[in-house]
Every structure is written in structure tokens, then in C-alpha cells.
């Protein structure tokens with residue numbers, strides 16, 4: 001059965017259909033990871049996006065509940081060069097096709113994903129639609145032109161009610177902007193007592209849990225859609241140690257007066273080199289973001305640039321001078337991807353310990 005992918009600029013790809021049937025609109029982006037399609041599909045930061053995998057063979061190792069990054073898929077569509085129908089891996093419990101059908105994700109295979117990626121690299125990410133239906137092209141074009149991306153996507157994916165993952169160690173409140181399981185696993189591996197709160201929790205609701213530290217998660221959409229949350233973070237900086245990942249990083253920077261902007265085509269994949277400017281060490285990192293903190297905007301703030309991307313020189317990490325707060329644009333929880341940056345969670349634990357011992361609101365990030 002056939003399927004079509006139509007881009008906002010009029011480019012049409014015709015391929016084979018798999019996954020759910022129907023018509024689905026979203027922002028078309030690409031991911032450069034060679035593996036990790038299941039983590040990509042279940043990462044809430046991809047909410048509202050149609051994801052293309054640049055690696056040509058997808059589905060080979062099947063799916064397993066173990067590798068889910070949340071309880072459902074958040075993508076609006078999935079695009080691959082070659083879909084492998086027979087999964088082969090000892091952990092595989094079901095096929096990618098079964099999973100996409102179950103989650104209502106429309107997918108297309110057998111298109112030239114290299115050509116698609118080059119279009120997105122040159123012209124930037126754009127709106128698109130995948131359809132398995134026979135809708136006439138002119139009608140499809142009109143519907144795509146009328147489609148608008150959802151705003152405040154964080155509200156769609158954050159937990160509706162607080163929940164706790166008990167542990168014997170330090171109490172971490174996690175503001176859930178669309179948290180990946182990997183972040184929770186990394187905190188649990190360090191025995192933290194984790195309380196996950198809705199993104200729009202107030203300063204008082206957060207502090208009522210008596211946290212030793214605040215973790216701010218990844219999440220979908222534009223950080224500038226979230227001014228109320230930025231106001232809450234302004235009050236929290238200096239009160240408790242803070243560690244921000246991706247969306248959490250962008251919001252920390254906005255709270256300290258920096259600015260964010262949209263990248264032309266973003267960074268998505270498990271193979272992005274990042275340099276720690278303090279040590280000169282380069283880490284391979286897992287990434288998924290379309291927005292970035294503007295480096296020039298750090299100048300009049302007390303944010304210190306700690307990490308940069310080796311490919312395009314963009315901001316990858318900061319710390320707040322004189323305060324116990326730091327953040328990174330990439331994903332140290334590494335699902336999928338290299339765990340080079342796992343130590344950032346240990347740094348956060350150290351910061352919280354220092355803070356507990358000294359009761360010191362000025363415990364320094366290293």
C-alpha cells in the first residue's frame with residue numbers, strides 16, 4: 001500500500017505505507033542516530049513532529065517495553081528509508097509496525113531520506129503531512145497550508161498530578177516538561193527520592209516538598225511559550241540547587257535574562273560532539289532540540305558558558321555564577337546514545353550534598 005509525504009514547500013515523496021492509516025500533520029525534522037528509533041518515538045520532546053531517521057535501516061531489532069522513554073509515542077509521523085519487517089533481536093517483543101499501529105502513528109518507508117534531509121538542512125524544518133489516504137493533492141496542500149503547530153506543547157505532555165518515586169537518598173523535585181524515563185532512571189540509580197510535579201507547579205508547591213534540589217526536564221516546543229514557568233524559576237534560583245536538561249536548560253537561561261532562538265534544522269541524534277570549555281574534553285552526546293540559547297545574550301547575564309557544540313559552536317551548557325545551578329542543552333541520560341555525560345548527575349548529587357551540609361545557598365557549581 002502506498003503513502004505520501006508532502007512538505008510545505010510543495011515537495012512530494014511517494015513511498016510505502018506502514019504503521020497506522022490516516023493523515024497526520026506536524027513539523028518535519030530529522031534524527032541522525034544509527035539506533036534508538038524506539039526511544040525517539042517515545043521521547044515526549046518530539047510531540048507534534050514528524051521524524052525522519054537518516055540511518056537507512058530501521059526496525060531491524062524490533063521493540064521492547066524496556067526501551068520506552070514514556071508510556072506512549074508522541075510523534076505525529078515517522079519516515080524511514082527502509083523498514084525491516086522481520087525484527088531480529090533477543091529482546092524484541094513486538095515489531096515497529098505493530099507499535100506504530102497501536103499508537104496511531106502514520107509512517108512512510110522507501111523514500112529518499114537523504115534527499116529529504118538535505119532539503120531540511122538547506123531550507124530548515126518545515127510543516128509536512130504523511131497520508132495513507134487518497135486525498136487529492138490540491139486538497140492536501142490546502143490542509144497543510146491551514147495547519148498550525150500546537151502552542152504550549154508542554155501542557156500536553158506534563159504529568160497532570162504529582163507522583164513520587166521513593167528512594168532513601170536526597171529529595172529531588174523534578175519539574176516535568178515532558179520527562180524521559182532515562183532522567184528518572186538516572187536519579188533512581190543514585191537513590192534519590194524523586195517527586196515529579198506538573199510543569200505549572202508554583203514556587204510554593206515546589207518548596208512544600210522540602211526538596212534538596214530541583215531537576216528541570218526536557219520537553220517539547222518553544223521555551224518562550226512558557227513565561228509563567230520562567231517566573232517561577234527566577235524565584236527558585238539560589239534557593240535550592242538546580243540542574244536543567246534541554247528545555248530545563250533553556251528555561252534556566254531565560255530566567256537569568258538570556259534569549260533563545262530557533263535553529264534552522266536543530267540537533268537530533270546520538271552523535272553530537274560537545275566540548276567542556278573548562279577542561280577541553282569533548283563528549284559524544286545525545287541530543288534533541290530545535291531551539292538554542294543565543295550566545296551573545298549570555299553577555300549581560302551572570303551565566304557562564306561551560307559547553308559548546310563542536311559542529312556549529314552553539315551553546316550547550318551554562319552555570320549560574322555564584323549560585324548552585326547549571327544546565328546542559330544535551331541529554332546526559334543518553335537514551336538513546338553514549339553515556340559519556342552520566343557524571344553530570346553525580347555533579348548534581350554533589351551540589352545537593354554541599355548544599356545540605358552547608359545550608360549554603362551559594363554552593364558553587366564547579
Ligand SMILES: NC(=O)CC[C@H](N)C(=O)O
Pocket residue numbers: 045217218219220221222223245246247248288289290291292
Ligand atoms: N528535548 C528538549 O527538551 C527540547 C527543548 C525544546 N523543545 C527544543 O526543541 O529546543
